[in-house]
Amino acid sequence: MLNATHDPALRSWVASANGAGAEFPIQNLPFAVFRPLDGNGPPRCGVGIGDRILDVGACAQHLDGLARTAALACRAPALNDLMALGAPAALALRAGVSQLLAERADSESDRDAASRALLGLDEVQLLMPVKVGGFTDFFASIHHATNAGRLFRPDMPLLPNYKHVPIAYNGRANSVRVSGAPVQRPFGQLKGPGDAAPRFAPAQRLDHEVELGVYVGAASTQGRPIAIGDAWQHVFGFSLLNDWSARDIQGWEYQPLGPFLAKSFATTVSPWVVTAEALAPFRVPAVARPAGDPSPLPYLWDDADQRHGGLRIVLDAHLRSERMAAGGLPPMRLSRSDTGLLYWTVAQMLAHHTSNGSALDTGDLLGSGTVSGESADALGSLLEITSGGSRPLMLPGGEQRTFLADGDEVILSGRCESPGHVAIGFGQCSGIVRAARN
Numbered sequence: 001m002l003n004a005t006h007d008p009a010l011r012s013w014v015a016s017a018n019g020a021g022a023e024f025p026i027q028n029l030p031f032a033v034f035r036p037l038d039g040n041g042p043p044r045c046g047v048g049i050g051d052r053i054l055d056v057g058a059c060a061q062h063l064d065g066l067a068r069t070a071a072l073a074c075r076a077p078a079l080n081d082l083m084a085l086g087a088p089a090a091l092a093l094r095a096g097v098s099q100l101l102a103e104r105a106d107s108e109s110d111r112d113a114a115s116r117a118l119l120g121l122d123e124v125q126l127l128m129p130v131k132v133g134g135f136t137d138f139f140a141s142i143h144h145a146t147n148a149g150r151l152f153r154p155d156m157p158l159l160p161n162y163k164h165v166p167i168a169y170n171g172r173a174n175s176v177r178v179s180g181a182p183v184q185r186p187f188g189q190l191k192g193p194g195d196a197a198p199r200f201a202p203a204q205r206l207d208h209e210v211e212l213g214v215y216v217g218a219a220s221t222q223g224r225p226i227a228i229g230d231a232w233q234h235v236f237g238f239s240l241l242n243d244w245s246a247r248d249i250q251g252w253e254y255q256p257l258g259p260f261l262a263k264s265f266a267t268t269v270s271p272w273v274v275t276a277e278a279l280a281p282f283r284v285p286a287v288a289r290p291a292g293d294p295s296p297l298p299y300l301w302d303d304a305d306q307r308h309g310g311l312r313i314v315l316d317a318h319l320r321s322e323r324m325a326a327g328g329l330p331p332m333r334l335s336r337s338d339t340g341l342l343y344w345t346v347a348q349m350l351a352h353h354t355s356n357g358s359a360l361d362t363g364d365l366l367g368s369g370t371v372s373g374e375s376a377d378a379l380g381s382l383l384e385i386t387s388g389g390s391r392p393l394m395l396p397g398g399e400q401r402t403f404l405a406d407g408d409e410v411i412l413s414g415r416c417e418s419p420g421h422v423a424i425g426f427g428q429c430s431g432i433v434r435a436a437r438n
Contacts, residue, residue: 001280001308005029005098008422013103013111014118016050023415023425024048026101027281029094030272030427031079031237034124043127045074045082048272048427049101051121056093058117059100062110067096078131079215079273083236084362086218087276090236094277126271128178129239130215130363135176135267136353137211137243137259137367139167142343144372144380151388152251163293166300166344166352168369171243172264176365179240179270179429185406185436186265188249202436203246203262205389206404209370210317210380210412212339213241213269214346216364225354228302228309231347232276234360240270240315240412240429241367247383247403269365270412270429281421284310286345299355300348309345313426314338315371315414317380321399322407329396331411334385337371337378406435 004010005027011018012026024030026049034053035043046053057075060068070093073081082090099107100114139145142162149157161167185206191198217236220226226234243263250262286306295301302309315338318331349366370380379385382403386393389402404410410433414426 001283003095005094005277006281006421008420010098011103012049012101013107014050014052014101016052017101019050022050023427024050025422025424026098027422028274028278028424029097030274030278031082031129032271032273033078033127033129034119035127036119036124038123043077045076045079047097052118053121053124054097054101054114055117055119056097059097059114062100062113063093063096066092071096079129079236080131080363083130083215083217084219087233090217090275091277094275126178128176129271129273130365132173132176132363132365133361134364135171135173135367136168136364137171137263137369138344138349139369140342140344140349141369141372141380143341143374144370144384147372147379147384151383163343164297166349168349168353169259169263171267173365175264176267176269179268179431181268181431182434183244183266183268183431184434186246186249186261187436188246188261189252190248191252192248198252203249204403205247206433207245207247207382208317208404208410209243209245210315210335210337211241211243211370212313212315212368212414213239214349214366214368215239215273216360216362216366219362220354220360222359223357225299225357226350226360228300228305228347228351231350234350235276235346237273237275238279239273240414240426242268242410242412242429242431243367244268244431245381266431267367268429268431270427272427274424274426278424279311279416281418282312282416283308284312284340286310287341287343296348300351302347305345305347309347310340310342311346312338312340312418313414313416315380315412318411318413319395319401320409320411321395321405323397323399324395325409327397331409332395334382335372335377335379337373337380339368339371341373342368342371404433406433408433
């Protein structure tokens with residue numbers, strides 16, 4: 001699974017990629033879609049390296065074979081053309097770009113070619129990286145499922161099906177937007193416990209959800225379910241994801257068919273897509289199931305997936321209120337959680353999604369569901385942090401929050417670290433809450 005692109009001794013001639021704590025060292029090479037701020041040319045696909053972005057399509061003539069084909073696909077205004085080529089093309093392109101950017105004795109001509117295709121991140125606008133065709137949000141964190149369930153069903157926090165089947169709902173692909181886009185507080189039907197009838201009003205219990213996004217690369221075939229052992233051949237990469245949620249709308253509408261308007265108004269993703277191959281050093285065993293838990297059905301079980309089907313990605317969520325920003329205060333950390341604790345693996349999610357014969361298409365986006373841990377500092381939503389609003393959160397400067405206020409900014413970040421390997425990051429996924437439109 002590991003190759004020369006993961007070599008911890010590898011360095012880039014782009015100096016900022018070699019600094020301690022760099023999110024985009026040469027071992028990462030995440031993809032994004034950008035537009036130069038000077039208006040010079042249409043949107044196209046690039047690769048992050050240090051504090052710069054490489055225009056991959058402009059380097060196509062300096063690559064060979066499948067890598068050149070993949071680089072030409074990067075001249076499109078979204079990653080979909082590249083993703084549709086499948087895992088072999090993505091691997092070839094990663095190897096080729098790594099060579100172009102590597103600090104080597106024989107790299108002078110490569111350096112000259114690539115340097116002309118580099119732009120500073122302060123010179124570009126990062127756009128939506130993928131044209132999303134479908135969005136499915138899972139519920140893969142047993143800790144989140146238990147914490148949330150306890151608030152609504154104290155006697156039975158975890159429903160009987162949870163440990164047997166990867167639960168998910170189908171969301172709205174056209175509500176997915178890139179980091180930095182504002183999030184407007186939604187209207188909806190609200191009905192509190194003491195209300196005689198519902199009313200139509202702006203949501204008051206607006207929440208964030210810390211999630212990992214999974215982008216489908218090569219499409220699957222209608223009527224042919226994806227086997228767990230083949231699932232990673234359909235995974236192009238990963239991003240940070242915040243599935244904004246209106247808890248008061250959700251509480252009134254979700255029975256009997258599950259989430260609807262409480263979830264469909266906004267989902268924010270980071271502009272950077274970290275490839276599946278870049279995460280190979282951070283693959284871990286699937287979480288061990290406690291004694292007494294049921295074994296997954298055969299179509300959800302694969303020995304290799306159990307050995308290295310998990311991912312150890314540390315996800316942080318920060319909050320900065322409008323008052324904090326005006327006063328120059330830094331964001332306050334809300335949580336730090338770990339995707340290595342998810343009850344269901346990525347391969348199990350893909351296998352179950354297609355088990356009824358439905359297909360996954362290039363550009364489909366899967367969310368992990370809120371990633372929470374057992375401890376109080378690892379809760380991935382305000383619903384959990386404030387126990388449904390009963391325990392207000394204190395912010396610097398004396399403000400309190402039970403749920404998000406207008407002007408609040410939620411910032412997600414992610415990082416992978418493993419002994420013997422260079423750490424990599426995911427950039428940021430942020431959004432500021434705007435007042436409901438009258």
